[in-house]
Amino acid sequence: MSETKKMLYINRNAPYGTVYALEGLEVVLIGAAFEQDVSMAFIGDGVYQILKGQDTSDSDMKNFSPTYNALGDYEVTKLYVEQESLDERGLTVDDLMPLVYEDEDDDWAEKPSIVLLSRAELAGVMAEQDVLFNF
Amino acid sequence: MKFSLMVNEGPYNHQASDTAYNFAKAVLAGGHEIFRVFFYHDGVNNGTRLTTPPQDDRNIVERWSAMAAEHGVDLVICVAAAQRRGIADEDESKRNGKDADNIAPGFRISGLGQLIEAGIQSDRLVEFGD
Amino acid sequence: MLHTVNKSPYSSDSLKLCMAYMQSGDAVLLIEDGVYAAMKGGESEALVSGSSEKVYALGPDLKARGIASDKLIDGIEVVGFDGFVNLAAESDKVQNWL
Numbered sequence: 001m002s003e004t005k006k007m008l009y010i011n012r013n014a015p016y017g018t019v020y021a022l023e024g025l026e027v028v029l030i031g032a033a034f035e036q037d038v039s040m041a042f043i044g045d046g047v048y049q050i051l052k053g054q055d056t057s058d059s060d061m062k063n064f065s066p067t068y069n070a071l072g073d074y075e076v077t078k079l080y081v082e083q084e085s086l087d088e089r090g091l092t093v094d095d096l097m098p099l100v101y102e103d104e105d106d107d108w109a110e111k112p113s114i115v116l117l118s119r120a121e122l123a124g125v126m127a128e129q130d131v132l133f134n135f
Numbered sequence: 136m137k138f139s140l141m142v143n144e145g146p147y148n149h150q151a152s153d154t155a156y157n158f159a160k161a162v163l164a165g166g167h168e169i170f171r172v173f174f175y176h177d178g179v180n181n182g183t184r185l186t187t188p189p190q191d192d193r194n195i196v197e198r199w200s201a202m203a204a205e206h207g208v209d210l211v212i213c214v215a216a217a218q219r220r221g222i223a224d225e226d227e228s229k230r231n232g233k234d235a236d237n238i239a240p241g242f243r244i245s246g247l248g249q250l251i252e253a254g255i256q257s258d259r260l261v262e263f264g265d
Numbered sequence: 266m267l268h269t270v271n272k273s274p275y276s277s278d279s280l281k282l283c284m285a286y287m288q289s290g291d292a293v294l295l296i297e298d299g300v301y302a303a304m305k306g307g308e309s310e311a312l313v314s315g316s317s318e319k320v321y322a323l324g325p326d327l328k329a330r331g332i333a334s335d336k337l338i339d340g341i342e343v344v345g346f347d348g349f350v351n352l353a354a355e356s357d358k359v360q361n362w363l
Contacts, residue, residue: 005255012282012363023176023216030247034255044278123286127266131254132360133141134262136354143363150297154271157325161346167354259353261269262361 005130006037011046013135015065016056021049022064024135029067032074039078040071041122046135047085050097050114065097072101072113079113082122138162139253140172143264145180146195147188152181155263156198163206171209171253172199174242176264179217182210184239196239203241210242211249266291267356270299271363274309279362284312286360292319294344294352300326305338313338323349 009028015021031038042049049068056063071079079099086092093116102108117125126132140159144151155172162169174181186196202208212222218231224244228236238244254260268291274280280302283293293316295302302309303322313320324343334343344352353359 007251007254010360019176026215027175027247027250031251033248034251036251036255044282119285123288126286126360127288130358131260132358133254133260134264134361134363138350138353150271154297157346158349161350165347165350165354167350259359261353261359262363264361264363 004035004037006039006128007031007131007133008039008041008126008129009133009135010041010043010126011049011135012044014045014048015054016059016061020135021046022062024133025049025064025067027133027135028071028076029074032076038076039080039125040076041080041082041125042085043082043122044085047081047089047091047096050079050081050099051091051095052097068097068099071099075101077101077103077111077113078115080115080117080122080125082119083116084119086116136167136259137170137257138167138259138261139170139257141250141253141260141262141264142172142174142178142181143176143262145177146186148177149265151263151265152178152195152199153193155261156195156202158261158263159202159208163208169206169208170257171211171249173250173253174210174212175216175247175250177216177220178264179212179220179222182212182217182222182239182242182244183237185237200239200241208241212238212242212244213250214244214246217244266358266360267352268293268360268362269296270294270302271297271361273298273301274312275301275307280309280312283360283362284316287316287318289318292321292352292356294349295320295322295341296326296349297323298326300330300332303327303337303341304332305336310338314340321348321352
């Protein structure tokens with residue numbers, strides 16, 4: 001592999017109602033081993049994937065939300081969340097899981113992975129990518 | 136140009152597999168190369184040899200197998216998604232203690248890394264799903 | 266970038282999102298149930314006719330659904346699968362809105 005590709009994983013589905021959120025996350029984690037420039041975007045109902053306080057103890061579904069905490073360790077440090085999607089749903093960044101990564105270039109300081117972007121800004125991010133995956 | 140395709144839905148339930156197949160045919164007819172067709176989520180159900188669609192309808196599984204046979208197209212079924220949904224080849228079947236396997240000719244089961252590799256090695260990745 | 270939309274605009278927000286994400290030089294290809302957005306006279310017509318970028322629709326999907334050419338919004342170009350491949354090859358990447 002001669003070049004590093006910019007890969008964006010776009011998430012538009014809520015968790016649990018369908019499998020796309022879970023199986024999409026599995027792709028991101030496996031993909032981390034390939035040392036590409038990987039980031040994720042949460043648009044529409046996809047923002048619900050990282051809502052705080054998910055508890056499946058009364059359900060038989062697996063609570064996979066803790067896995068998002070591991071993304072930083074897998075060097076997926078840019079999680080773009082579309083502001084309009086939060087607004088439409090009456091959510092703010094405080095409703096989301098406080099996802100962080102440790103910046104090795106800054107003495108392993110803990111920094112937020114979530115980046116709030118407007119639709120227009122996120123469109124600009126998409127335009128810069130080499131490959132787009134949709135889950 | 137090298138194309139890779141990702142198919143996210145099973146046969147008949149959604150038009151995804153049909154659109155992907157017709158796109159793949161057009162890619163080859165246009166003189167381009169297909170690096171890989173990767174089947175994920177319910178797309179793994181395109182790889183069972185046990186379907187018996189009505190005689191007067193298209194045979195989605197068989198035409199994928201025929202494309203693999205005639206053009207050497209690499210049809211890869213994700214192992215994790217396949218295990219969840221019950222698509223297995225002989226090795227997977229034995230490994231998981233099942234009494235049968237059902238994979239269709241021309242398909243092979245492999246890991247998600249094959250999808251990432253397709254994204255890296257191809258010029259275009261086109262996704263078909265719900 | 267080539268965008269594709271495969272959902273009817275009346276059942277999904279995919280077309281609305283796609284149009285909001287389109288940038289100068291992009292194109293959108295309507296496929297599968299997305300071709301219903303190519304029909305004139307509906308509430309989604311403004312989304313399509315308001316686009317400053319090219320809108321295409323996949324011929325076989327229009328025909329299957331009984332959408333004749335006189336029912337199409339002005340300016341929409343009908344292509345076949347060969348055209349779909351060409352559009353994908355001519356752009357730098359593909360964004361499939363599912």
